[in-house]
Amino acid sequence: MTAKNLQIATVGGGCFWCTEAVFQEVKGVEKVISGYSGGNVPGKPTYREICSGLTGHAEVIQVTFNANVITYEDILVIFMTTHDPTTLNQQGADRGTQYRSVIYYHDYKQKEIAEIIIKELSSYYEDQIVTEVSEAVTFYEAEKEHQDFYKNNPDYGYCGFVIDPKLAKLRKLHSDKLKGAK
Template sequence: MRTFHLAGGCFWCLDAVYRTIEGVSDVVSGYTGGHVENPTYELVCTGSTGHAEAVAVTFDPDVVPADVILDIFFTLHDPRQLNRQGNDVGTQYRSAMFYGDEEQKVLFEAARDRASEIWDGGIVTEISPLGRYIIAEDYHQDFFAMNPGQGYCLAVALPKVNKVRKAYAPYVKAR
């Protein structure tokens, strides 16, 4: 099993998408990349902690290759938007990949290079060492499944889930 720590806007969207992928055994929403010891959601939302909303995606590379996990990341958000995704604005919504070792760093850089061939304009995705990963509050875990009628889920997360399901159909879990 491997775990990647990825940030691409609101963690609810990343969580919703990765939970649909075969071989993904766990997705944990949290915060990383900041300078506050124990941030809360409310504090992270101020943009003053330096933390990004992120997910820890644990997967079996024998079922879903690492490159697919990373290509999905660059499919589900716009890596050209600096410190935002759509209407979510602030450093907490930045596009970032946090590596745990040099092998991950190389994989992340290669994925960013592949994505730059698809996206017009410069990719601003940050690739940084993983510091402390703080697990978000319980109500953020599997938010999409727990709140399917919530406005943000319907307007923002669901289209991303559907986009990835279509683009990566061979890797989508049976419903």
Template sequence: MERHRKAYLGGGCFWCLEAIFRNLKGVEKVVSGYSGGSVPGTPTYREVSSGKTGHKEIIALTFDPEIISFESLLFVFFSSHNPNTSQAQGFGYGSQYTSVIFYDDESQELSANAVIAELSPRFSIPILTLVRRFERFFPAEDYHQNYYEENKNDAYCTSIIEPQLKKIQKLYTDQLK
């Protein structure tokens, strides 16, 4: 088995997902960025936020599958946001906030679809998370990286990110660093 793998996940604001996944055993690196758009060049936050580029706010994470499986990452992912809304998460609205799993090989695609099938009966409405082939990742600007750790007193961090972190910490205690 390969020592390091990549996963590309979007579930609303990348600051939230980044803060959550940085705390998991086996996750070695998390980078906030953009993927899935169709405009040329490197997108900026301002362009992606307009909703006109087609890009999604996502995280690219590097993980050790001997410590945490792709499937385990997906269970945390589905616990960390609302997969039943289209183009919205919390107070964020627009195509950039779409729930999406970008897979980079057939095994990830199969795993993503299997986890969705397993979780679907637990929801009263359909899971709307997209499963798409990964094409390209663009890291977000530096001020977006490690946002929670650098801005813990920010109102967004205390009112949005911290409650999500506490929820994940309660659900996945055994998987935390």
């Protein structure tokens, strides 16, 4: 058994409930935490403040993954293909800067990889990719009720209408990267 090579990726693809549910199914992902990043007001923001769109924060997830099992490149390809990276400040009916598509890089190598992945995937989309690539700043963990939201609330309407289709897309496009896949 090889030692774990744990790394962190921080991404936002609209509502963090969706991206959290997607990455909890990915092989090599050790932990997913929903939270907020990229804002410009002092102190730890609350969900209510974030939803106002006035704090500048995005709903994001912080993914801890074993790079011996899944690469950062694969993390970003999954991210970019399970949400719509071409809509500015919007994912479906969720609108506002808090729902922007964003990759927060933790070092120069992650920045380089993010730019390459965006360029490589741009030909797959009819519209221009608007995903922001920015240096990681303070990550604030979201309130407890937002952690493991899909797992804890599978019958909640939003889960069926918004999250289930993203999970179906994940399973169709990346079945070889899922937990339990050989």
